[in-house]
Amino acid sequence: MPGFMKRPSAAFNPADGLLRIEQFQMAYATNDIDRACALFKDRFGIKEFRRLEGQTPTGGHMRIELAWVGSIMYEVLTASGPGSELYMERLPVGEFAIKHHHLGFLIHDEAQWNALQKTITASGGSIRFSNNIPGFMRYCFVDVPELGHFFEYIWAEPAGVAFFEAVPAN
Numbered sequence: 572m573p574g575f576m577k578r579p580s581a582a583f584n585p586a587d588g589l590l591r592i593e594q595f596q597m598a599y600a601t602n603d604i605d606r607a608c609a610l611f612k613d614r615f616g617i618k619e620f621r622r623l624e625g626q627t628p629t630g631g632h633m634r635i636e637l638a639w640v641g642s643i644m645y646e647v648l649t650a651s652g653p654g655s656e657l658y659m660e661r662l663p664v665g666e667f668a669i670k671h672h673h674l675g676f677l678i679h680d681e682a683q684w685n686a687l688q689k690t691i692t693a694s695g696g697s698i699r700f701s702n703n704i705p706g707f708m709r710y711c712f713v714d715v716p717e718l719g720h721f722f723e724y725i726w727a728e729p730a731g732v733a734f735f736e737a738v739p740a741n
Contacts, residue, residue, distance in 0.1 A: 585687040589694060589722055596675025598646035600658050607647050607669050608636050617645060619739040628702055629654025639740045657700050671720050678726035687724055707731045
């Protein structure tokens, strides 16, 4: 529906603040990913996900399900073992839960990545975890306790961009 709503143009500059970066993702953590994905399918209309699963950099296990709905990528994740606290600490024990985990933001180049790092430090932000997977992507999670979730910043290399582009559209 072109022309439905005029929106301000985006002027993304990480040096101007932690929300001044292109948001593209909404992520949820769960303690039962199959049940959570069924809920997203049956109740919210996301019929197809792309799975990413494997060992975390700290030796735990992680499973992620990704799906595009328009210009927003939805992520449903679960983790166990060493390092899973970042993903699972806000979930109750012993009962099924899905909780908002993070907003995902795209970094476009090294200049934006460097500006982001300075902004995180200047704002008093706390990087809970950072990783660089050569040839795929760099990412970091910033704790935002005032909002009750994290910000994840992703600088995808060509293989990472191709991976995200292969996530199914719903």
